[in-house]
Amino acid sequence: MTQVRPETPAAAQDIVFDHVVKTYPNATVPAVDDLSLTVPAGEICVLLGPSGSGKTTALMMVNRLAEITGGDIRIGGRSIRDLDPIRLRRSIGYVIQQTGLFPHLSIAENVATVPKVLGWGKKRIKERVGQLLELVGLPVDEYGRRYPSQLSGGQRQRVGIARALAADPPVMLMDEPFGALDPITREHVQDEFLALHERIRKTVIFVSHDIDEAVKMGDRIAIFREGGKLAQYDTPRTLLKEPADEFVARFVGADRGLKRLTLTRLADLAGSGELSPARPDDRSLPVLPADASLRAALSLMVAEGTEGVLVTAAEGAPDADGAARADGTPAGGTGAGGRVLGVASLDAVRKAGTA
Ligand SMILES: Nc1ncnc2c1ncn2[C@@H]1O[C@H](COP(=O)(O)OP(=O)(O)OP(=O)(O)O)[C@@H](O)[C@H]1O
Numbered sequence: 001m002t003q004v005r006p007e008t009p010a011a012a013q014d015i016v017f018d019h020v021v022k023t024y025p026n027a028t029v030p031a032v033d034d035l036s037l038t039v040p041a042g043e044i045c046v047l048l049g050p051s052g053s054g055k056t057t058a059l060m061m062v063n064r065l066a067e068i069t070g071g072d073i074r075i076g077g078r079s080i081r082d083l084d085p086i087r088l089r090r091s092i093g094y095v096i097q098q099t100g101l102f103p104h105l106s107i108a109e110n111v112a113t114v115p116k117v118l119g120w121g122k123k124r125i126k127e128r129v130g131q132l133l134e135l136v137g138l139p140v141d142e143y144g145r146r147y148p149s150q151l152s153g154g155q156r157q158r159v160g161i162a163r164a165l166a167a168d169p170p171v172m173l174m175d176e177p178f179g180a181l182d183p184i185t186r187e188h189v190q191d192e193f194l195a196l197h198e199r200i201r202k203t204v205i206f207v208s209h210d211i212d213e214a215v216k217m218g219d220r221i222a223i224f225r226e227g228g229k230l231a232q233y234d235t236p237r238t239l240l241k242e243p244a245d246e247f248v249a250r251f252v253g254a255d256r257g258l259k260r261l262t263l264t265r266l267a268d269l270a271g272s273g274e275l276s277p278a279r280p281d282d283r284s285l286p287v288l289p290a291d292a293s294l295r296a297a298l299s300l301m302v303a304e305g306t307e308g309v310l311v312t313a314a315e316g317a318p319d320a321d322g323a324a325r326a327d328g329t330p331a332g333g334t335g336a337g338g339r340v341l342g343v344a345s346l347d348a349v350r351k352a353g354t355a
Pocket residue numbers: 024025027031049050051052053054055056057058209
């Protein structure tokens with residue numbers, strides 16, 4: 001995706017759930033029971049938990065698609081109770097699994113929906129649509145006139161994201177947005193969304209069923225248990241390292257160590273002095289850049305049957321000291337490898353997974 005910024009981006013706002021309760025009419029037990037948590041401005045919070053534990057309900061209360069029955073939700077300090085639901089919804093991006101694109105409208109028209117409702121002028125809408133489609137990697141000249149049925153699932157999901165961003169909302173709600181995509185497209189769209197989020201820094205609440213997705217996407221994860229109760233709210237790292245109880249431990253799975261490896265980069269090992277210096281023999285080891293995860297390093301070692309990987313400076317990282325490169329070309333040359341930082345041994349990677 002290209003370096004286009006939305007015009008005058010709205011500052012992100014924090015979202016506070018303050019003892020929130022939701023009991024549906026005729027229900028005997030609450031769908032969400034006394035939920036209190038704060039999503040800091042600009043962060044991604046993933047709601048995770050078994051089916052029926054209240055994730056979607058919690059999300060839909062934020063834009064008042066479900067009305068709260070107790071407690072309060074505040075966005076940027078303002079209670080949603082004090083805001084007109086329709087205006088509130090226009091000010092919040094909403095992305096769902098079935099993208100909800102209008103099949104009879106072109107891609108450009110789909111993205112323009114909310115700005116049109118808000119009464120923006122034609123020129124401003126056109127500019128905005130162009131920027132947003134560019135931002136999600138679907139240039140308007142090529143894709144703007146197509147219809148949703150003429151795009152792949154992943155592309156449609158990106159249009160859904162562009163449309164949700166159209167009015168530059170400070171908050172985005174995403175309900176299993178990538179749930180219908182095949183695993184490869186899904187990973188790709190997740191990566192793209194994370195890169196996009198780096199730039200736009202909205203406050204995002206994201207519902208997921210999938211612990212791997214939650215660990216990858218979330219700055220924080222809220223784990224719900226049956227009965228709409230919050231079991232734990234923490235960063236992925238803390239959650240994997242210190243699950244609050246048996247339920248959370250079971251939910252995040254037996255391979256917690258492996259998941260933690262996803263969160264740690266080879267650069268972190270380099271930073272804490274846990275790489276060993278490369279010796280001439282190590283030139284035959286598989287090579288990974290420092291921004292690769294320890295999980296990727298472990299997979300590569302297993303696949304190649306080695307006890308280490310050679311770690312090079314990540315692409316774009318400074319390469320100043322004239323050391324040799326992994327591919328044998330001198331520093332400053334045009335070889336694909338970066339400066340060699342050292343060797344990540346199987347032991348060092350294992351240790352990081354259990355630390
Ligand atoms: N409109 C509704 N009317 C009555 N009960 C509802 C309604 N929507 C959801 N519920 C109930 O509220 C509880 C929480 O549902 P919710 O959809 O929020 O859970 P969820 O964690 O998002 O589930 P899933 O992962 O299966 O989507 C469930 O018991 C569900 O049956």
